[in-house]
Amino acid sequence: MAVYKVTVATGDMVEAGTNNSISITLVGSYGESRQTTVSFLFLPGKERSLSVHCGQDLGPIVLIRLHKWRLFLEDAWFCKDVRVTAPNGTLYRFPCYQWLEGVTTVEVREGSGKKLVDDKLQILKEHRCQELAARQEAYRWKNFAQGWPRCLNVDSIFELDSNIQFSRIRANNFTGFLIFQGASHFLSGFLLRRTSWNSLDEMRTIFSRTQGRDIGGCFVCCPLP
Numbered sequence: 001m002a003v004y005k006v007t008v009a010t011g012d013m014v015e016a017g018t019n020n021s022i023s024i025t026l027v028g029s030y031g032e033s034r035q036t037t038v039s040f041l042f043l044p045g046k047e048r049s050l051s052v053h054c055g056q057d058l059g060p061i062v063l064i065r066l067h068k069w070r071l072f073l074e075d076a077w078f079c080k081d082v083r084v085t086a087p088n089g090t091l092y093r094f095p096c097y098q099w100l101e102g103v104t105t106v107e108v109r110e111g112s113g114k115k116l117v118d119d120k121l122q123i124l125k126e127h128r129c130q131e132l133a134a135r136q137e138a139y140r141w142k143n144f145a146q147g148w149p150r151c152l153n154v155d156s157i158f159e160l161d162s163n164i165q166f167s168r169i170r171a172n173n174f175t176g177f178l179i180f181q182g183a184s185h186f187l188s189g190f191l192l193r194r195t196s197w198n199s200l201d202e203m204r205t206i207f208s209r210t211q212g213r214d215i216g217g218c219f220v221c222c223p224l225p
Contacts, residue, residue, distance in 0.1 A: 004052040004061075005085040008038050011078035011097075012045035018068075018077035022100075025065040026084060028058025029121060035067060042077060061092045062124060064108050068100045076101045076162065082108065099162040 004026060010016050021040050026033040031054075039048045061084050068077060079096040086092070093111040100106055107127055119125050138160070142153040154160060 002054045002057045002087050004033070004054065004058075004087065005049070006036075006038075006052055007047050007049045007083045008042075009047045009080040009082070010042045010044055011080045013078060014044060015076070016044040016078035016080075017042045017046075018075040020068055020070045020075050020077060022077065023067045024052070024082070025067070026052055026054070026058060026061055027063035027065065027123065028061050030057060030059035033058065035065075040071075057087065060090075060110075061086065062110055062121060063127060064094050066096070066100060066106045066108065068105075069103045074102060079106075101162060 006024060006026075008022070008024070010018075019041050021037065022042065023035050023037045025035045033052050033054045036050065036052050038050055042048065064082055064084065066079060066082070077100045079098065079100060081096055082094040084092040084094070094108045095111050096106070096108050098106070107130075109124070109127065116128065119128060140153040141150040144151045152160070
């Protein structure tokens with residue numbers, strides 16, 4: 001009997017958790033485990049740990065499969081990463097960082113960077129081909145007009161997979177920070193000021209209390225706490 005210690009981490013965004021069922025399958029170079037339920041409840045920023053019991057040593061773990069299915073209502077889940085500790089103490093890391101929606105199974109490779117020629121196992125070669133086919137399906141191109149660069153063959157961003165869209169959560173956070181910053185400047189008299197600054201010291205009364213923050217890929221100023 002071989003026992004593998006598994007830790008599944010959920011992203012820390014507000015809506016990253018789920019109450020749908022999540023299970024996992026470990027795939028090694030010598031075989032794979034049975035599908036094992038992780039949990040029926042995942043909270044944002046939290047981790048779930050479990051033990052996966054196998055009848056034999058699976059060898060080096062090369063893939064994991066995350067299975068998601070819903071009991072009643074759909075509730076998307078954002079998986080941050082999965083860590084697997086083998087019976088001999090070897091730690092395998094599987095960075096995921098993607099949304100799982102609906103009833104689906106997602107395969108995630110072990111995190112070591114490898115080239116195509118490094119894939120010796122047939123299952124890894126098949127996974128790479130499937131991943132390439134999925135990307136070709138997701139990123140279909142069309143000509144918007146003669147002479148224009150090609151663009152995605154969709155009529156709306158909502159036709160794209162959630163992992164391709166700009167996160168609505170990040171967009172809401174970005175908008176919230178902009179509103180807060182605008183309100184701060186309004187209350188401090190910066191936005192409605194009709195006269196020139198009297199000195200640099202006067203300007204510092206506003207700007208010395210701010211610091212830069214990187215929000216959603218854009219640089220904005222936010223008041224210090």
